[in-house]
Amino acid sequence: MKPDISTKVGPIELERPTMLASGILGISLEVFSRLYKDGAGALVTKSLSKEPWDGYPNPTIIGVKAGYLNAIGLSNPGAQYFAKMIESNKTVPIIVSLVGSIEEDFTFMIKQFENVKILGYELNLSCPHVEKVGLEVGDDPNLVRKIVKSIKSHSKVPIIAKVGLGSSDYLETVRAACESGIDAITAINTVRAMGIDVETTRPLLSNKIGGLSGSAIKPIAVRCVYEISSKFDIPIIGCGGVSNWEDAVEFILAGASAVQIGSAIGEKWTDIFSEINNGISKYMEKKGFSNINEMIGIAKKF
Amino acid sequence: MQRNSNRPLVVKIEKIIEETPTVRTLVFSDEIFSSVLPGQFAMVWIPGVNELPMSVMITLEKGKGAFTVRKHGLASTELYNLKVGDYIGMRGPYGNSFTIKQGKLLLVGGGTGLVPLVRLLTFLKKTDEVTILIGAKTKEEVFFEKLANQLLENNKHQVIVVTEDGTYGKSGLVTEEMEKLLYEKKFDAIYTCGPEKMMHKVVQLAHTKKLHVQASLERMMKCGMGICGSCCMGEVLVCKDGTVFDGEYLLSNKEFGFTHRNKAGILENY
Known part of the structure; x- marks a missing residue:
């Protein structure tokens, strides 16, 4: 019998364990539909803010060894515009990523999606390159508590918190989110980083500092998933440098119920979802796993 | 390294x-x-x-x-x-590139949109018969006419300049001249690059004659390599699926010729 690659991230059910990571390709419903057809189990939108944001001037993304540096600056059309754009959605499993500074930002945005079909929200508590949002919120466990509690009381759909490596212990952010009723954790975001051009002696990104993504950060992300899964009873989505099925399986063995894919789309394009899904399925067949749940976190027994 | x-x-x-x-x-x-x-x-x-x-x-x-x-x-x-x-x-x-056909070719360019078309000229066969339409607002904005003639000196060819104010070459819009040409001559393929409204008209005209047409498009771009999504047009990403698209596809895309996204990702009209 063919292994079952559907998975559950807490209350969120996915046909396939490969999701589109936030920030990647996510600004039109048509692109989401295409990626869903190409095998993605769910699509996480770009992080939406209360107002539209232009983001930083270019250069906003450049390639480095084994990954990318980016400081896009959270460009997005704003929650209101986006909600209207996807209001006709019937079939595509969309998770809306939200970014803000205070509780009111989030409750305003959630109101916009009241009548839109979505799977849940992912709170961006970890963007490393924009002031007053992202990591600056995630680094403050008390603020995380307030925001998560407030959203939980307003939202009809599950809430995921996306955490990253900031200046405080990220496990305290996870603890604050878990104690406030979060449904799942996505780990991790990009890692603060920069690059300098030696010819012009200038920083490469217009914002100078950005976030590192891609294969370069995968072992860090696997470690975080393993740590969270060892310390907390919370469903986890692994994110950071997944570029083939072995990477995805590694995250699942560390404790993830699903994975998100971002940077690798740049090289393998939209075929990557079905490629990884098929690889996971073949691995499960070979190893005698009948469903994803049997594999989650089994590396912890050693 | x-x-x-x-x-x-x-x-x-x-x-x-x-x-x-x-x-x-x-x-x-x-x-x-x-x-x-x-x-x-x-x-x-x-x-x-x-x-x-x-x-x-x-x-x-x-x-x-x-x-x-x-x-x-x-x-x-x-x-x-x-x-x-x-x-x-x-x-x-x-990005991808034009599919280079052979035979009687028509190239329609406006402004710096001529750049990929001039490069296309360097890939042609000696046996190709080439007509290139160069559109500009006025005489002093015309460029690449001499270069196009030079690159095509060994081909049967015609370089036609069209200015909107009639101060040089033919007078009017480059697409009006194209329409006339399509009545007079047969073409095996059409290639275009320039302002999107112009390309939209070129693609429509080619379509009415059932001619193979391709256009090279531009959108707001940040990464250029299929990651950020800024350049999406319907379900395609211009940087990765394009820049070149077949006319038939473009006419089925409801954004082509009408809208593009700004830096925040909001659709704006052309």
């Missing part, structure tokens, strides 16, 4: 060619960017200013590439104002 095409390659500008009072071609040395395919582009870094998607211009010298820039917005004006010896960076080349 293997080159990382996603990290800016920094070169010095070696020569500047004045094309018109508002258009310049900046020449530099690099083997890879001297031989890209027609339709491919680079993300051009103007250090300290911005980074822009630009089609790569040919030069008549081996091992050299170029960018032809019109001063228009802030970043393109800064690029235009650079001097010989200044640095620019470039990532890529990115």
Whole structure:
């Protein structure tokens, strides 16, 4: 019998364990539909803010060894515009990523999606390159508590918190989110980083500092998933440098119920979802796993 | 060491060619960017200013590439104002390219949209019969006419310039001239690049005659390599699925010719 690659991230059910990571390709419903057809189990939108944001001037993304540096600056059309754009959605499993500074930002945005079909929200508590949002919120466990509690009381759909490596212990952010009723954790975001051009002696990104993504950060992300899964009873989505099925399986063995894919789309394009899904399925067949749940976190027994 | 095409390659500008009072071609040395395919582009870094998607211009010298820039917005004006010896960076080349057919070919270009079409000319066979329509607002904005004639000297060819104010060549819109040509002559393929409204008309005209047509498009771009999503047009990403699309597909895309997204990702009308 063919292994079952559907998975559950807490209350969120996915046909396939490969999701589109936030920030990647996510600004039109048509692109989401295409990626869903190409095998993605769910699509996480770009992080939406209360107002539209232009983001930083270019250069906003450049390639480095084994990954990318980016400081896009959270460009997005704003929650209101986006909600209207996807209001006709019937079939595509969309998770809306939200970014803000205070509780009111989030409750305003959630109101916009009241009548839109979505799977849940992912709170961006970890963007490393924009002031007053992202990591600056995630680094403050008390603020995380307030925001998560407030959203939980307003939202009809599950809430995921996306955490990253900031200046405080990220496990305290996870603890604050878990104690406030979060449904799942996505780990991790990009890692603060920069690059300098030696010819012009200038920083490469217009914002100078950005976030590192891609294969370069995968072992860090696997470690975080393993740590969270060892310390907390919370469903986890692994994110950071997944570029083939072995990477995805590694995250699942560390404790993830699903994975998100971002940077690798740049090289393998939209075929990557079905490629990884098929690889996971073949691995499960070979190893005698009948469903994803049997594999989650089994590396912890050693 | 293997080159990382996603990290800016920094070169010095070696020569500047004045094309018109508002258009310049900046020449530099690099083997890879001297031989890209027609339709491919680079993300051009103007250090300290911005980074822009630009089609790569040919030069008549081996091992050299170029960018032809019109001063228009802030970043393109800064690029235009650079001097010989200044640095620019470039990532890529990115994107697909025109499918090169043989026979009677019609090329329709407007402004700096001529860049990929001029490159296309360097890929043609001696047996191809080529008509190139160059559109401009006025006489002093016409460029690449001489270059096109020079590149096509061994082909049966015709270079037709059309100015909107009639101060040079034929008078009117380049697409009006194209419409006349389609009644007089038969073509095997049509290629276009320029303002999107112009390309939309070219594609429609070609479609009514059931002719193979391809257009090279431009959108707001940030990464240029299929990651950020800024350049999406319906379900396609112009940087990765394009820049070149078949006319038949374009007519089925409800954004082509009508809307594009701004920096925040909000649709705006052309």
